[in-house]
Amino acid sequence: MPDTATPAAPSALTDPARRAEARARLDHLWGRGTRFLGSEYALLAGAMSWVSERNLVSAISNAGGFGVLACGAMEPARLAEEIAATQALTTRPFGVNLITMHPQLDELVRVCLDAGITHVVLAGGIPSGPVIRAIKEGGAKVIAFAPALVLAKRLMRLGVDALVIEGSEAGGHVGPVSLTVLAQEILPHVHDVPVFVAGGLGRGDAILSYLEQGASGAQLGTRFAASRESIAHENFKKAFIRANARDAVTSVQLDERFPVIPVRGLNNAGTRRFVQHQAETLRRFQSGELTKEAAQLDIEHFWAGALRRAVVDGDVENGSVMAGQSVGMITGEQPVGEIIKQLVDQAIDALIRQDERARYG
Structure with a gap:
């Protein structure tokens, strides 16, 4: 991340000419990403089930970012309806996130293409x-x-047009490696397609540091989930505002025979009960009461409907409050446009400070 310990002179940060120059440099740094997305800023929105719907997606695109609808478990007809509703709210491009394991994936792809969606x-x-x-x-x-x-190389051979590298700091389903490490592993070696970084990003100066390493843009989810345009329940947003980075933890696996897909969310009564549920299920398996298959299903079904309970119903104690570690940077409910402007301004400030250090040491 750019060193911001040495402050630039206030006049430098507020000088319109200096800001315009820095903005031009920022536009150059993420130019590949903005050209690919067709948006003003190379800020790709993470797709969050029950959250990334027409209102939030259109607000992000209208503010210059690139919104992405979360299809999740939607049926094709429901997805077509949500796409049309989003198109009624914005004339700017947005994408649709599809889950590869969806049993009707081919039909969902056809819905996107028929609707003129530019990015899947x-x-x-x-x-x-x-x-x-x-x-x-x-x-x-x-x-x-x-x-x-x-896997990045394999995906490029398969013909994908862009990649997202998402670190374990992200919310929801996550992998085991941090963005800091993934960026070092992948960015120096992938040049054929744009690469967007994701996971734990909450400030524009941090985004700038990855652009300088070769990223074409960034994906953010957690900050938008608590935005004013997000339809998430007020309890859900307040939980984000109260939380610190250390409160966003990954789900615990008690026994390697019964794998648990890592999900990062806010620690609550539900996450604590999940550990107890696993222990009880293991006891029932070891006593012969459950087969291995039945025990695995029992563990997997614990969180069924839990995300909806948190996002829609506002049960943030028993539901799954998926959040990335950047949740600690959320201090209030902001409009999407203000969030995006703040990110861009932070990147511009960092570029001006770099220039000041280069000039004066």
């Missing part, structure tokens, strides 16, 4: 070659997640 984000696993080809032949661009360099 494939998540939840390595997408197949035929799905990638269908999207590209339909005229849309494909974005996929690369949790390691070897």
Whole structure:
């Protein structure tokens, strides 16, 4: 991250000419990302189930970012309805996030293409070659997640148009490696497609540091989840505002025979009960009361509907309050436009400070 310990002169930070110069440098740094997305800023919105719907997505795109609808478990007809509703709220481009394991993935792809969606984000696993080809032949661009360099290279061979490298600091389902390490592993070696960084990002100067390492833009979710335009329950937003970074923890696995997909969220009564539930399920398995398959299903079903309970119903004690570690930077409910402006201003301030150090030491 750029060193901001030495403050620039106030006149430098407020000088319109200096800010315009720094903004031009920022536009150059993430130019590949903005050209790819078709947005003013290379700020890609993370797709969050129950949160990334028409209101938030259109607000992000209207503010110059790139909103992404979260399809999640939607049926094709429901997705078509949500896309049309979003298009009624913005004329700017936005994307749709599809889960590769969805049983109707092919139909969902067709819905996106028929609606003129320009970018499809494939998540939840390595997408197949035929799905990638269908999207590209339909005229849309494909974005996929690369949790390691070897997978980044494989995805590029399959034809994806851009990559997201998401560190374990992110909210929701996460991998084991931090963004700091992923960036060092992947950015120096991937040049053929734009790469967007994600995970724990909450400030513009941090985003700038990754742009200077070769990233084309950044993906953020947690900060937008607590925005004014987010339809999340007030209890959900207040939990974000109260939380510190250390409160966003990954789910615990008690026994390697019964794997638990790591999910980062705010520690609450539900997460503590999940540990107890695993222990009780293990006891029932060891006593012969449950088969291994039944025990695994019992563990997996614990969180069924838990995200909806938190986001929609506001039960932040028993629901799953998915949040990244950047949650500690949220101090209040802000409009999306203000969040994006703040991120851009922080990056510009950092560039001006760099210039001041270069001039005066």
